[in-house]
Amino acid sequence: MLSREVTFAFDDRLGYLTACPTNVGTGIRVSVMLHLPGLVLTKEIQKVFQALQRLRLAVRGLYGEGSQAMGDFYQVSNQVTLGHSEESLIQTVQEVIPSILKYERKARETLLNDNREGLHDQISRAFGILSSAQTITSEETLHLLSSVRLGINLGLIGKLEIPTVNELLITTQPAHLQKVRKRQLESAERNVARASLLRQRLDSRPHEQN
Structure with missing residues (x-):
């Protein structure tokens, strides 16, 4: 105590x-x-x-x-x-x-029942940007990872797991990126480093569930 x-x-x-x-x-x-x-x-x-x-x-x-x-x-x-x-x-x-x-x-059930295709498209686009972007902000990363996390929970994305997304939610933050690079990074440098990390961790496209 x-x-x-x-x-x-x-x-x-x-x-x-x-x-x-x-x-x-x-x-x-x-x-x-x-x-x-x-x-x-x-x-x-x-x-x-x-x-x-x-x-x-x-x-x-x-x-x-x-x-x-x-x-x-x-x-x-x-x-x-x-x-x-x-x-x-x-x-x-x-x-x-x-x-x-x-x-x-x-x-979530309502979203699936009302517009499954539209929701699946949104989630797939989010993954596409995360896995191929050359520069990306912290705010956009959080927004897109949220969509991907939702997709995994709904069974719309296979192979990729929640722990991986949770890890990326933390490791893509400014302080973590700078710790890995062992120096202070300007905003533009962080955006490039963040995109590079995301591409490395999401290098294989997850199986989509129909």
Whole structure:
């Protein structure tokens, strides 16, 4: 326990005192990262956000507080900690996540039933760009990898596996590219390095499922 080694600001009535007022209390942040392309494509994502706000849960982008959603990834977490126990905060998030996943699966089924060919085309184009681009930005990479990840989950792309896509979501980020190259890269250089990495990892075309 950190509290045995470090002294924290603590009030007997309020709990832990933090720089951000919303974290006063238990100070715990229960957060789950979700990939929700189905809800985004069916334009149902805002309804989910509104429902979560009523439950006093926050929705943040890929990089946490203050960041925009990229690649259809969202962080769902408790909004406040004051007046709630750690157990109740964890339970609230645990109870909500299965419902969100249920809506996401339903949205994916709707996409397949309503326009399977169009969805398959979008996913195939995403893979085509990722596997052949000579320069590509971080934002475009996340967007296209999201489509490919969806395609794998829906069985529209074979051979390529989710762990590979998850790895690329991380290794194509600016800091990782610069660590591999062992020097700071300008934006244009990073885009070229990112495209090169993607071509290497996606060098064999995955089998498409009919």
